[in-house]
């Protein structure tokens with residue numbers, strides 16, 4: 001499941017498909033009630049995203065709560081999907097509870113990258129690379145997924161993203177390339193950013209070649225497989241799934257469960273949802 005407790009972000013990427021940045025943040029008590037329910041229901045993986053989750057005051061406590069041991073079974077694997085701008089001090093409080101860290105890099109070309117990762121004076125690409133190095137050197141237990149969103153503006157620099165990582169020992173465990181989705185801010189900017197299926201496949205081919213050369217596992221997200229793959233819980237506690245028509249809001253998470261049906265696993269295509277998580281964030 002993708003828990004998106006915050007819409008706020010310190011970037012304003014034009015392809016962003018997260019919740020709108022001005023929606024109120026989920027209160028801590030609600031986030032903890034959700035965490036308890038997910039653990040009780042045996043959810044196997046939780047991706048905390050947003051918005052930018054490192055802006056949450058209670059992030060470290062939430063990660064600890066989700067990942068703490070459960071009697072008789074494994075707790076959910078916790079993934080933090082962050083833009084990488086948080087300080088090392090913030091990250092060090094969170095890293096101990098994580099199975100995976102998901103970081104973004106959009107292009108080997110500085111200009112292309114800056115056009116897509118907008119809204120911060122901080123040098124975003126350098127901050128991501130510094131954090132990646134730190135995690136690879138000093139937090140080997142945490143695995144890393146690098147994500148690259150393919151838009152019309154980075155078709156040239158995206159396949160060369162791994163070239164930014166000099167040392168093989170700093171490379172991510174998984175590199176995932178995403179076809180830009182026309183959802184939320186991505187819908188607002190679809191006219192100048194969207195890539196068609198054919199053009200996307202050409203980029204994927206180049207990424208595959210580069211990934212093989214560097215020995216990194218490549219995963220690909222295509223818009224055609226989005227239906228049934230996701231189960232989001234938004235800052236307002238609404239459950240959001242994706243079907244052919246795009247994102248569909250189903251209602252309040254707790255009300256849906258109280259009504260008896262549908263249960264969380266019935267709200268997605270279970271095999272596609274599971275495959276999406278397990279292939280992106282494989283176990284040992």
Ligand code: SF4
Nearest residue numbers: 009011013016051083
């Ligand atoms: S894509 Fe991520 S980093 Fe960019 S604005 Fe959206 S939530 Fe923030």
